[in-house]
Amino acid sequence: MPSVQFTAHLRKVAPTEPVTVAGATLRLALDEIFARHPQVRSYILDDQARLRKHVVIFVDGERVQGGSDLALNVSPDSQIYVLQALSGG
């Protein structure tokens, strides 16, 4: 099952340990996290459910940039990291 790890900067609203999810796409994987931790959703996605401009997600080492619609497929052993982009200062 894919595993999602959040930056420690989000420790007040997101899990601090990796979380395993069942999602076939990045969006489904995140939706599962948001269902369990509703507060983190607006920290990662904007009002239009786009990935925030200065949030970066790495899926198996590949960078998914802000603005993405998160349709990327993930595999059962994918490692997903949700981080602050340095572009945000």
Add this chain to the structure above:
Amino acid sequence: MASRMLVGSRKGLFILEPEKQGAWRIARQAFLGQPVSMVLHDPRDGALYAALNLGHFGAKLHRSDDSGASWTEVAVPAFPKVEGKDDAPSVGMVWALEAAGSDMPGVIWAGTMPAGLFRSTDKGATWTLNPAFEAIPSKPKWFGGGNDAPGLHSIAIHPTDSRRMVVGVSCGGAWGTEDAGASWAGAGKGMWAAYMPPEERDNPSIQDPHRIVRCRDHPETLWIQHHNAQFRSTDGAGEWSTISETFGFAVAAHPRDAKTAWFVPAQKDEMRIPADGDFCVLKTEDGGRSFRRITAGLPAAPCFDLVYRHALDVDGEGRDLAFGSTTGNLWASGDGGENWRVVSHHMPPIYCLKLLQ
């Protein structure tokens, strides 16, 4: 006299309390390291609100019900999701927060960038976008002033009839409602724009009022610091008169005296520093017919402090004032702005300031 001062800065919220002889000290701090774009004290229930502008994680809103000792994150205004529209808006920043009066219990309003007007009736637990404001026909043509998107920065609520409000947008002019936002009419007649082609100069929808403030005891009087001028209205924003052509951001209206207001000017839009490095407060006591430059207690030239539109406030008596700059300097006056005293030279860049009774 003011009992507390809320200062929202690039690196957090500071709550100051007055000491003897006009000094102030930081009594509480919150959200250290985080930009605070707007603060509100709701006098009806004592609640404090702080809007954060987290560059990575978006706008957030927190409320304190114990004078700032502890904070709870509440909902933040958000635009509705629109399918199939790539450029549908998302709130970048909360840029105005105001409480309605006792005639509209529980209602608080928020203005955002991109420009939107939102209302909460449950202390920020939920927010509703004002549909009539969204439907203003010229709204799609508004544009950003110094920012990529237009921003709603001023909500001037009539002190005894909360249904009546004047809101200001950079750059989208001024708009008035008499029915608590069910309908809106232009409130920009008399403003003019030096930055537009001549035929657009008087177009109310592209005006850039930087800040709109209202006289509490004479609410038909409002003042504007605009991008290229200062304006005053004595008929509830029906019409604006030019009182000077000075650039700046901040203006404060005397709560009791309709003829008195304070401005903190800068040189011009292409040179956003005090004119010739000469820092001052401009005070008018005759409705804008004349101004006095006040420098007592303020630094001599060269001084490069700039005061943002929300970073000057006056108390409920018109005697205590305070303002803070983007250089992290904070000053206060206890005599109607005639003499100033430094509170701190070491604040983070200051974004907003409120004096509480």
